[in-house]
Amino acid sequence: MTSTQVSRLDRLDPAQIAEVVDLARAAGDTDGADPLDEQILLRLRDERAPAIHLVARGTDETLTGYAHLDTTDPGTGVGVGLVVHPAYRRRGIGRALAQQVLANAARPVRAWAHGDHPSAAALAVDLDFRRARVLWQLRRPLSSPQPEPRLPDGVTLRAFRPGVDDEAWLALNARAFAEHPEQGRWTADDLRVRLAEPWFDPAGFLLAVESATGRLLGFHWTKVHERPGSARIGEVYVLGVDPSAHGGGLGRALTTAGLTYLREQRGLDRVMLYVDESNTAAVALYERIGFARWSAHVNYQLG
Template sequence: MRSLEIKRDMGDDDIAQVTHLLDAAARADGRRPLSDHLYLDLVSGGLDGFAGLLAFEPGHDHPVAYAQVSKGNASHAFELVVHPHHRYEMATIGPELMDAALDVVRGEGGGLVNWWVFEPTSAHSELARSAAMEQTRTLYQMRRTLPSERHATITTRAFVAGADDEAWLHVNNRAFADHDEQGGWTAETFGQRQHEDWFDPAGFHMYERDGRLAGFCWTKVHRAGHSASDPSREGDDGEIYVIAVDPDFHGLGLGSELTLAGLDHLAASGITSALLYVDAANEGAVAMYRKLGFEVAATNAAFTADVAPRPGLTAAASTTAAATATERGDT
């Protein structure tokens, strides 16, 4: 009989078990599971609003599935990973983990929950319907080869840790004020990214105008064997990881120029393939990237539900329950 462990903070052994499962899924699917911010929440041991759900079956010394809830800027993010050897049980494992995860959110007072799925299938859609979730967003992965035919005409400089943090956070949070994953970053969130193995300030381009930070293009390199879309790729992938222009400088064509600055840097580093992610509803950005030679290569979908709080749970009780669960390491 399958058992489920719900953890509000993750120890080293828990993280190692989940990482083993994620690696197995990556080998089977040709892409890494868990989005960047959920993965960082996992390896950090779990921040406020975190819940890791590990499913076990008798006779197996590893979890057969993992789900995670992480609280974002204005909603909860949810993702689900089933071990490749147990996907024939998806029809039962999926609903069990989904129900348990949504119950965690109910116990914390409810709220919006977004379930991100890479290349959704009819099985994903059916699971979403069973949980009263509707598809609300589509995210494109766009790709192109390098070098680019066009090059940046603006001059950028490399990010300087410590000196640029405050200005970057200000521009990022203004540019992504309505974005759940990228908006509302704190110094702690930013510091986590800077301590990742892939972080390289030379690939983090800052553009100043009129004595202010006007925009930036932050690139990321996925080394061969750890590609964002195919761990078996022999060459490295370069990603336009985060790009933004301060709203005060919109309308000056800086989005294209900053993208080109990032592509120029990647090409000069020997990268021959570039990718980025963009919301399909952002038609202006999609059109801009197409003009820069990008084409849609894959699609992610977000299924969303507005989860009501658990009946009889007051806001104060919700806060107390969450704090108690965090202290115990369970729910």
């Protein structure tokens, strides 16, 4: 056990944000899975995003741990991300942060354990959290060319047009992910912050359009991860099909088109994606086209 001071902050300044990002990067390099998801990292830089920040420091003021409490919608509880620096683990810092999370968070509390780390699982059991959801990361190589996408009759592909397609895409995304706890709730602000990210590439945001009407039927938004010291990897960032277009092979065609883009236009040799373990149809589709399980991310809930 070490002397740890946990402070609650309603906002972080740029220097504090940089500390948190560096801490998360160190933990990700050690564990093989980034401890804070994209949503948290985006919200760190968005002054309008409501959040509670719990900051753990040692006696020398070194940042040893951090917890992020997403308080956007108190009626549905609080989403939590928590990380302890690898050099300061097994000293009670994670438990101290978790206890402060429970003291500051409305119920229910939802916390992700990225990479299904054993220490996170043990802490969850001790604090009576239940294992509620599992998100798989799947990967596959892009070493061989993809077959030509077989689009349904009357459907064409084009790139997303920022500022033109925003509203239509948000409506399609809401229909495609109506039952999804996060993706289906995206707002114009959620889209805005991602379109402003350095990695955003409209050419890699593919839209399936009904030729006769211009109506959006589906999309494959790709992403490229570029991190110093690590190999570049592509991602099937979001892939969705309007429920009215299910069953015609559009999802597979969009998947193939996106993988071709990542290989041929971005020069990548591997790709990843995330899919809920419970979405057996999607898991089966991805495994049929060569994806295999790489890691698991577990959501724990209390209340």
